[in-house]
Amino acid sequence: MSSLSEADYRCKHGDTICEIRVYEQEVIVVPILLLASFLVTLVFILLLRFCPEKVDRMRPKASKSTTRRVLHGIDAPPGLNVLEHESIALDMPSSYSTFQPPNTYSSKALSVSTLSLPPNPPKQPFKPSFTPIVQPRELPRQRLPESFNLVTPLPAAFSLHSDSSVSLYRARMENRNVVLRVLNDSAGATERHSFLGFASFLAQLGPHPFLPELLGVVSLRAPLVTVMEEMENRDLLSFLWRCRQEHVDPPCEMTERRMYTMATQVASALEFLHGKDLLHGNIRARSVLVSKGFTAKLWGLHGVYTRKNQGATWKEDLSMKKWQAPEVLTKRPVSQSSDVWSFGVLLYEMASLGEAPFAEISVNELLQFHQRGKSLKKPTNCSNSLYSIIKGCCHWKDQDRPSLAEVSRKLLSGEKSASDKVLKASGTVNIEQYLQEAGYGEANSYTVF
Known part of the structure; x- marks a missing residue:
């Protein structure tokens, strides 16, 4: 029996209500379901377009028992060897890439003779207690750009050898200058894991006015990129x-007051790290970045990350020994006062406009030089008050060195009476001579970011 005959059979002629009841599914239910599906789809599309963060909250959350930490970030700019929607598992180094890591450079081993040291009470090894939370902070997606603008290579300030697997680029993002740290295609799985782990560490470290700001991470596509604020004057060593x-563009002048100000800023950042029970271990001029407005920000944090998250020991590096405290050179337990020693050497670099510390002493004779109680020579531009701070920081016994808070108070006091006279130094720096005087090995990196 057809539907029409069924309606004729069940309904009187002209009874419209009865006919609608017979064809209820065809004329009411199906159109309403189609209309509802269309409205739901439309609302979801609008949410994806204008409120993507609400869509993320609507998605089911991962189980708490999972051991994988995934670092999400912004989309990569077009044309950068895109791999669609790839997630990086931070706890599994081999999960992302099967590339073999590139050949690494090795420095010549340094033999230091063992000397009789003054008796000190036994000291417990320094154990950092800073524990970052699992997920890094992430900017709202609707504020992040779909691409970077005006991407150009960022060459090193000086042509020193570099074995870094990271390339630097300058770009524009959200109407500001940024620096892109791009992991090279030749990087292996371990380097990719370390690259993303370091970005996560920076995010969890928290913001500080005198630490470079991490603006975003490209982790969903290759190549992996971290986006940092640009410090236009680059590293402090090249700035000095x-x-x-004379007649440099942009203008570059160092006064005694500015030197005190920048030293106070670095001390503030170092005190922030010490407050989290983290030792820097690489305090020197090339580990400090300088902004366009001459604000100094402490960098060189990769060693902090490797010691904290990967259990690495203090690095045996020829290029660092002129800045290291005696207890570091002799592989004794280190403490916050070890960073105070290095900070004193940094003050010497600033006062001398970038001279190599202990230039007249070879690396092999450095420990004997320290043991004899000798100190850094007084730079021509250095006041007596600043030189007393330098010598106080570089005491042979770590317990005789001032605390970082005390050093900061002395710097603030010196800043008030400092002169605005521009500091001068004779001649430009010969790069090869500097490398020799600073104790650099044959294979060392000058990559700042």
């Missing part, structure tokens, strides 16, 4: 060398 020159 430029201050030796």
Whole structure:
């Protein structure tokens, strides 16, 4: 029996209500379901377009028992060897890439004779207690750009050898200059794991006015990229060398007051790290970045990350020994006062406009030099008050060195009476001579970021 005959059979002629009841599914239910599906789809599309963070909250959360930490970030700019929607598992180094890591450079081993040291009470090894939370902070997606603008290579300030697997680029993002740290295609799985782990560590470290700001991470596509604020004057060492020159563009001048100000800023950042029970271990001019407005920000944090998250020991590096405290050179337990020693050497670099510390002493004779109680020579531009701070920081016995808080108070006091006279130094720096005087090995990196 057809539907029409069924309606004729059940309904009187002209009874419209009865006919609608017979065809209820065809004329009411199906159109309403189709209309509802269309509205739901439309709402979801609008949410994806204008409120993507609400869509993320609507998605089912991962189980708490999972051991994988995935670092999400912003989409990569077009044309950068895109791999669609790839997630990086931070706890599984081999999960992302099967590339073999590139050949690494090795420095010549340094033999240091063992000397009789003054008796000290036994000291417990320094154990950091800073424990970052699992997930890094992430900017709202609707604020992040779909691409970077004006991407150009960022060459090193000086042509020193580099074995870094990271390339640097300058770009524009959200109407500001940024620096892109791009992991090279030749990087292996371990380097990719370390690259993302370091970005996560920076995010969890928390913001500080005198630490470079991490603006975003490209982890969903290759190549992996971390986006940092640009410090237009680059590293402090090259800034000090430029201050030796005349008629440079942009202008570069170092005054005694500015030196005190920048030293106070670095001390503030170092005190922030010490407050989290983290030792820096690489305090020197090339580990400090300088902004366009001459604000100094402490960098060189990769060693902090490797010691904290990967259990690495203090690095045996020829290029660092002129800045290391005696207890580090002799592989004794280190403490916050070890960073105070290095900070004193940094003050010497600033006052001398970038001279190599202990330039007249070879690396092999450095420990004997320290043991005899000798100190850094007084730079020409250095006041007596600043030189007393330098010598106080570089005491042979770590317990005789001032605390970082005390050093900061002395710097603030010195800043008030400091002169605005521009510091001068004779001649430009010879790069090869500097490398020799600073104790660099044959294979060392000058990559700042």
